[in-house]
Amino acid sequence: MMKERTKLLWILGIFAVAYYVPWSHPVIRQSGLEAFLMLQEYAREHVLTCLIPAFFIAGAIAVFISQASVLKYFGAQANKILSYSVASVSGTILAVCSCTVLPLFAGIYARGAGIGPATAFLYSGPAINVLAISLTAKILGWQLGLARAVGAVSFAVITGLLMALIFRKDDAARATGQIYVPEAGAKERTLLQDGLYIFTMVLILVFAAFARPAAGSAGLWPAIFAAKWYITVALLVILGFMLKAWFTRDECKDWVDSTWGFMKQIFPLLGAGVLVAGFMLGRPGHPALIPEQWVSALLGGNSLWANLIAAVAGALMYFATLTEVPILQGLIGSGMGQGPALALLLAGPALSLPNMLVIGSVMGVKKTATFCGIIVVLSTIAGMIYGSFFG
Numbered sequence: 001m002m003k004e005r006t007k008l009l010w011i012l013g014i015f016a017v018a019y020y021v022p023w024s025h026p027v028i029r030q031s032g033l034e035a036f037l038m039l040q041e042y043a044r045e046h047v048l049t050c051l052i053p054a055f056f057i058a059g060a061i062a063v064f065i066s067q068a069s070v071l072k073y074f075g076a077q078a079n080k081i082l083s084y085s086v087a088s089v090s091g092t093i094l095a096v097c098s099c100t101v102l103p104l105f106a107g108i109y110a111r112g113a114g115i116g117p118a119t120a121f122l123y124s125g126p127a128i129n130v131l132a133i134s135l136t137a138k139i140l141g142w143q144l145g146l147a148r149a150v151g152a153v154s155f156a157v158i159t160g161l162l163m164a165l166i167f168r169k170d171d172a173a174r175a176t177g178q179i180y181v182p183e184a185g186a187k188e189r190t191l192l193q194d195g196l197y198i199f200t201m202v203l204i205l206v207f208a209a210f211a212r213p214a215a216g217s218a219g220l221w222p223a224i225f226a227a228k229w230y231i232t233v234a235l236l237v238i239l240g241f242m243l244k245a246w247f248t249r250d251e252c253k254d255w256v257d258s259t260w261g262f263m264k265q266i267f268p269l270l271g272a273g274v275l276v277a278g279f280m281l282g283r284p285g286h287p288a289l290i291p292e293q294w295v296s297a298l299l300g301g302n303s304l305w306a307n308l309i310a311a312v313a314g315a316l317m318y319f320a321t322l323t324e325v326p327i328l329q330g331l332i333g334s335g336m337g338q339g340p341a342l343a344l345l346l347a348g349p350a351l352s353l354p355n356m357l358v359i360g361s362v363m364g365v366k367k368t369a370t371f372c373g374i375i376v377v378l379s380t381i382a383g384m385i386y387g388s389f390f391g
Helices: 002-020 026-065 067-074 082-095 101-110 115-127 130-138 142-166 169-173 193-210 218-245 249-281 290-301 306-316 324-333 340-347 353-361 365-390
Strands: none
Touching: 026 130, 026 193, 026 249, 026 324, 067 290, 082 142, 082 353, 101 115, 101 353, 115 142, 115 169, 115 353, 115 365, 130 324, 142 169, 142 306, 142 340, 142 365, 249 324, 306 340, 306 365, 324 340, 340 365, 353 365
8 A cells, every 4th residue: 555655646746747847947947958968977977887887796795795794793792893893894895875774783783783883884884885985986086985985984983982982881781692693504615706706896896987097197097097998808707707617507696686686776766866966956067956156155165064064964865875976966066165075975875864763763862863963073074174175
């Protein structure tokens, strides 16, 4: 019944847009054109060389990395350094949004994981992944991509440590017993083989998406760019040999099915996000629905107010995986400062209003409010520091 109601609401919403939006107005027509031009730009420049390889990596992680072997590192008996290290970098191999990560977090927390590692994982999961790293660096610049990567990993650790410190008494009270998570059954492949397989796909992503160096550049980067397709093809051949030698037909089928699952989940949302961003904000230098002076007035520069607004707005908005990138592309083109852009990148993907409601039901309102407050404050500070150097 709920699915049918959702379908009806979508039909009514599309009808209302078609009926009431004044498409004949010059601004609306220009905004609609910008939406599809931005979608075309993404399809031509980012899908085949960036998204597709990353989807296959995400599918491989989901199929060939044992969930049990990951969960055990978050338990109360785990080494703290190891536990926070695993939690803080887990997002680099996940392709989840702030809502998709919730069942994983709830399972980890219910199994006895401490509040620190659990919230470090909760933040890191949607805050940064292979898709987000590559797209942010490729589209918004390597400086912002690197700052996002470093900030997300650092924030995961800092947030987890602060949560563990603030709620140490509650954490001790609920740790009445330790849960042992058994290892997965023995596999024919070694850990080294699995690692080489995934690392080869990461290299394919890196070289296939390698951007053209700036005009006049000399040295290593132009040489790599000139040879990128030769290197990519060689890596694909190596990957083919790995699949034939190390994997069964059923495993390859599971890998493809998992990859297709990620694509079905993310592609429609990403396409919708690109269209909305193009319609509302346009491409850099091309005006659309929202006047550039509005964005410049609220989010321009590097003031405390601009960074705080960006962090709070990002925390309340829902970003499907990767949709924050086209939205930020439009905002930056409309006058958003570099500092507020990083503040939104660090707060937005990890939090959303639906996400907050679910977290509250898992660990309580007090812990949820503290968790969200820490992220907003850290994002604001990081934005101001980054903006002071690159603003």
